[in-house]
Amino acid sequence: MIELDPGSITDHMNTRTWRLCSSALAVCLLISPTLAQDDIDRRLDDFIKAQSVASGALTTEQLSEANRLLDEVSIGFNVAVETEQKRHLDLLKIVGQARIRAWTGLSSGHGLEREEELSERIMGSLRLRMSETFRESIQSEVLLLPRLSPPELRAGVALLLGTIEDERSTLALLYATHDLDRDVRDCAAESVAGRDSAAVHSTFLKLLISVEAGELELTTMPLERHFQEVTPRAGSKGEELLFEFIRARLTANDWRTSSRAISM
Numbered sequence: 001m002i003e004l005d006p007g008s009i010t011d012h013m014n015t016r017t018w019r020l021c022s023s024a025l026a027v028c029l030l031i032s033p034t035l036a037q038d039d040i041d042r043r044l045d046d047f048i049k050a051q052s053v054a055s056g057a058l059t060t061e062q063l064s065e066a067n068r069l070l071d072e073v074s075i076g077f078n079v080a081v082e083t084e085q086k087r088h089l090d091l092l093k094i095v096g097q098a099r100i101r102a103w104t105g106l107s108s109g110h111g112l113e114r115e116e117e118l119s120e121r122i123m124g125s126l127r128l129r130m131s132e133t134f135r136e137s138i139q140s141e142v143l144l145l146p147r148l149s150p151p152e153l154r155a156g157v158a159l160l161l162g163t164i165e166d167e168r169s170t171l172a173l174l175y176a177t178h179d180l181d182r183d184v185r186d187c188a189a190e191s192v193a194g195r196d197s198a199a200v201h202s203t204f205l206k207l208l209i210s211v212e213a214g215e216l217e218l219t220t221m222p223l224e225r226h227f228q229e230v231t232p233r234a235g236s237k238g239e240e241l242l243f244e245f246i247r248a249r250l251t252a253n254d255w256r257t258s259s260r261a262i263s264m
Helices: 006-053 060-074 081-101 109-127 132-140 151-161 168-176 183-193 199-212 221-229 239-250 255-263
Strands: none
Touching: 006 060, 006 081, 060 081, 060 109, 081 109, 081 132, 081 151, 081 183, 109 151, 132 151, 132 168, 151 168, 151 183, 168 183, 168 199, 183 199, 183 221, 199 221
């Protein structure tokens, strides 16, 4: 009969338990990044939905969660390109919804300021981290193929492209001034206003004419401000068009039309 040493049995059990715990911990460490990444996507979706249905200012807890999400997305590592791009688009949906909520009066006062600060943080982060591929995709797809993206995303992209002053961004924004959605058109006009470009001068004059004729709904303030800040080059086609536009309206019967011409 073999006698077992109680001490050796205890040591064996402890060693086995330690190995099992170590294995479990290793599995958790391998799995946890995936779970954490999936959690980011779920939380982004939850916040976007909550923001879209909020009938007033977002709560402190909601805004804190959005800022946490931005930080987590910004410091993400070993993330697939497709996942990163989707998250960046989700962040731009938040930016677009924030602007639309401000215009419709759903956010105001301190709540409005905090939501605007969140949007600025998002756009600042995206400008620092976005790849050339992502920039090209939003310039050539989101605004130029409006039926493929929701209005809040198109609005957010328009606002971001307003901070990127190159020809492709300018052309995408000019195209979006004729978007199907009024909010997107306003975001695009606001974003491209002030750029010294013959294409901008010409498009803005045509937009003013369309608004006056009742063919298009658009806030004209960015258009008027554009011509107050940027003067078409002397002798250019833009200067000629602007001169003709103003002259034709100085004697208009509608005082609002005359006032617009005078202010320009």
